[in-house]
Amino acid sequence: MLRGKNIIIGICGGIAAYKTPLLVRLLKKRGANVRVALTEGGSRFVSELALATVSEEPVYRSIFPPTHTEGTDFTGHISLGEWADALIIAPATANTLAKLGAGLCDDMLTACFITLRPGKPVLIFPAMDGQMFLSPSVQRNIKTLATQGCRLISPESGELASGQSGLGRMPEPESILGYLEEELFSTTQRSPLYDKSVVVTAGPTREKIDGVRFISNYSSGKMGFAIARAAAKRGARVTLITGPVHLETPFGVERLDVESAAEMHSAARRFFNSSNIFVGAAAVSDYRPLAPYEGKMKKDEQEIVVTLIKNPDILAEFSLQKAPGQLAIGFALETETGLDNARKKLLEKKLDLIAFNFFDRKTSGFEVDTNILTLVGSDGVTTELPQLTKDDAAGKLLDAIEILCRSNGNNTQKK
Ligand SMILES: Cc1cc2nc3c(=O)[nH]c(=O)nc-3n(C[C@H](O)[C@H](O)[C@H](O)COP(=O)(O)O)c2cc1C
CATH class of the missing domain: 3.40.50.1950 (Flavin prenyltransferase-like)
Structure with missing residues (x-):
């Protein structure tokens, strides 16, 4: 060359x-x-x-x-x-x-x-x-x-x-x-992602219990940031909506910082119509406290009960209303139920592709720099990837998304 x-x-x-x-x-x-x-x-x-x-x-x-x-x-x-x-x-x-x-x-x-x-x-x-x-x-x-x-x-x-x-x-x-x-x-040789609008969600969300405490998870945001970086490298216009993380913004990526699932939801909704590809890589908290306490809760009680209510499923909402040509890509981090649950999620949410990863916190999942992904397409085709750095895993995921763009006739379009 x-x-x-x-x-x-x-x-x-x-x-x-x-x-x-x-x-x-x-x-x-x-x-x-x-x-x-x-x-x-x-x-x-x-x-x-x-x-x-x-x-x-x-x-x-x-x-x-x-x-x-x-x-x-x-x-x-x-x-x-x-x-x-x-x-x-x-x-x-x-x-x-x-x-x-x-x-x-x-x-x-x-x-x-x-x-x-x-x-x-x-x-x-x-x-x-x-x-x-x-x-x-x-x-x-x-x-x-x-x-x-x-x-x-x-x-x-x-x-x-x-x-x-x-x-x-x-x-x-x-x-x-x-x-x-x-x-x-x-x-x-331009990538089919060139000039496409790609929205990636990343990181954890924080759900307030009171003014100083929250419910969250171990997500570091590394996988979502790697996807955003890789998509920008392929010429996509990337918006990265991230929960609280300690990561540098990738070059050429527009970043929106949010804290709670509700904030991520309203930031993401702004892009539902205009994005060609929506990648939900954030570990959005499934539940939030119904009534966060104003100020700091006192420790007088032996036991307290916090009622949790369900958060919106941002990716499912996008996916279930997406226009022809828009692509919805999800992640399924599972501990036990594994691939079957990932397949179930893919069908229920009508996703185009889901990346399943097993959670062991040593080689795969939250915080670590590597991941072991299995990609499942809506046609049932399953591709098991080896242990890769999150950057390389992001590259493989984008290769699969490029194939979807091509089979869509490269017409991932705005609504
Ligand atoms: C021992 C030494 C090492 C240096 N290493 C770096 C370096 O790694 N990166 C950098 O930006 N500047 C470094 N500098 C400062 C640059 O050499 C200095 O700003 C110089 O004006 C750069 O000129 P240039 O940009 O025209 O090459 C170093 C200076 C010294 C004395």
Whole structure:
């Protein structure tokens, strides 16, 4: 896929720059033509000679060329961007993110970012200390670039150059290559989810007993967030309605925070008509206290009785009134009754697909980072997936949803 493709690697002044000659080499081995745009900061961390040798091209630094050398391209600051089929910026420093967001153009990297042809993929890999990454300025610049259509890949967690451990690491070169292939592939072959409105509910809900206590569950929201992230990557317009969780909003996803099932219900209803696909991954509390106590209940009584009443079933409500072409996807977390109960839910709620997962809190279900899903379609077709990371499981679920979109004649439509 990469054979003959023209790829620019922009390298900034972060410690992770030392990994980039390997990235250049991997791309060259795949048959890509690689040119490197190295910032002044970047040149402090990786040698220009190493990069020139592995790319077999001069390294691009300043936009001001020497005037005394024959054959010099005086407008290299424009032609480099025009040449490229894709731009990777790895590592992207806080400084360069700010420059790119503001449209500054004072070196070859920032110039080629601006002169890149429309529609060419830009993959940006911010890498820095975790606190730096989470700072409001860096997050603001990241959002700006994401809304411009750049793909920003969140840094990974792990050992950092500072000796600390946490968020901030640049992904390994092999993984960067994977992102590039995915991006080039997705621009040539669009997902049926492209430009579809996808609503995902995630996380737990909290049902007030009194002003300081609530009924809830162990849901971490990780599965729903992974689905939202994967759908956004495939070009969907994603709205994520989430209960209280401790998770970062995925790039390109619109997030609505709610607390109770009633709040989630009213937020979700706003999208019932306009969404093409509704994925109910939230662990919505089935019941809520009938009459939450105002203020804090006193502990004078030996025994108290809290009457619970049923909450609305948000997904079932959507599913039972959906228009032809709209898809309703559910989850069934079961402890004992298992797959049969999931099938029953699918039929009762008239879902298009249900993802059944067994609850063991070690490899599958709430809180953990992996899941073991069994997908059951409305036609009864059952697909057992192995233990996967929640991101990979989300990918498989979306593959199944794409098949449903295709068999719908790709006409998942608004009502
Ligand atoms: C030892 C050292 C390591 C650094 N690592 C990073 C880093 O990982 N990420 C980052 O954003 N900035 C890092 N910086 C700061 C940048 O090098 C600095 O902001 C520089 O101006 C970036 O220039 P550039 O964006 O033009 O490459 C580091 C600085 C030093 C001295």
